[in-house]
Amino acid sequence: MASTEENPNLSDETEIEIEDDDLCPICRQLLHRPVITECSHTLCELCMTEWVDVSVTSQMTIVPLNEQPEDNISAMANLRAKCPMCRTMTSAKRSLEIEERIKGKYGGLYEKREEEAAREEEGKDVSIETLTVYIGNTVVPPDLEDERGLYDWEFFVKFSDTSVVNEVEILLHETFKKPRLVRWKAPFSVRRLGWGVFVIRANVILKYGYSWISSDAEDARNARKISLPLEWELCFDGGGSQARCQLKIKNERRLARGSAR
Ligand SMILES: [Zn+2]
Ligand SMILES: [Zn+2]
Structure with missing residues (x-):
């Protein structure tokens, strides 16, 4: 030109x-x-x-x-x-x-x-990390002599990196005495006795500065996409079951660059 x-x-x-x-x-x-x-x-x-x-x-x-x-x-x-x-x-x-x-x-x-x-x-100061999440349950079937026929199950959520997790809120069926539990550190699990299967909800809330890169993530506590709702249907077959999810999180922590303290 x-x-x-x-x-x-x-x-x-x-x-x-x-x-x-x-x-x-x-x-x-x-x-x-x-x-x-x-x-x-x-x-x-x-x-x-x-x-x-x-x-x-x-x-x-x-x-x-x-x-x-x-x-x-x-x-x-x-x-x-x-x-x-x-x-x-x-x-x-x-x-x-x-x-x-x-x-x-x-x-x-x-x-x-x-x-x-x-x-x-x-x-x-943004980095993107992969986080592997396992969700599932183990189960011990009722003793034949036990007339109540109660299954002894334990629901859990596990992470490849627990340092990014602030808490896991676990929501059981409303017929349980304490249907809402919060776990602040590993193991993020709950053990109960029960007759039947149902869907357990778990909200995984990240530490401040982190957010989920997922369309399923929700805002909470004035922070964007900090909470991820998960669902798990209890499994009473075999010894239980678990699923794996590979998810991505964004880290926007300010690293206080250059401010020598
Ligand atoms: Zn581009
Ligand atoms: Zn395409």
Whole structure:
């Protein structure tokens, strides 16, 4: 364009027009660390992480009762969630092919974008973590000689990282004497005797500064998306049952950068 000749201070980069296909549909900037979804959407890695809709129901998977949170930390790669663009269940993976193409095509502009992203991340003090949640119950069936026929069950919620959990509120069937219980530290569980199965509700409330990246999360105590309601139907078969959910949390704790105390 003629402007380059008229104003020699303008660098070539300002003249580069980014093609539509190379723009992230979420941030409308040049794709940065592009990921491609199964539904063929291309987004920045960070945009995908932040906007993907991780709902509890889409994540709940029945797993063996003896599986522990520690066993499963690397399973993040298989995280399936709703695409922020088309809302279908999908997963995303980094595309180095697209990244190389964009780097080759836009050169300095991509470098600038990378610097910007790094600066943004630093300024925001935001990080995104995966939290594995197990919910379930164990059960001991009634003794044959016991006429009351009471099942001895224990409901539990377990986390791969308990340091982010402030409390778990457990809501039992209203026929129990104390149907509402709050657990402030592990084990987040309750043991009772009962005849029948019912749906137990558990609200997992995070510490201040953390929030759930999930469409199911609710606001509480003037904090956004801090509470996650979970449901579990008691299981009296075998020794019980448990389900695993892989969820994402956002950490917005201010790190008091530079304020030497
Ligand atoms: Zn983006
Ligand atoms: Zn999609």
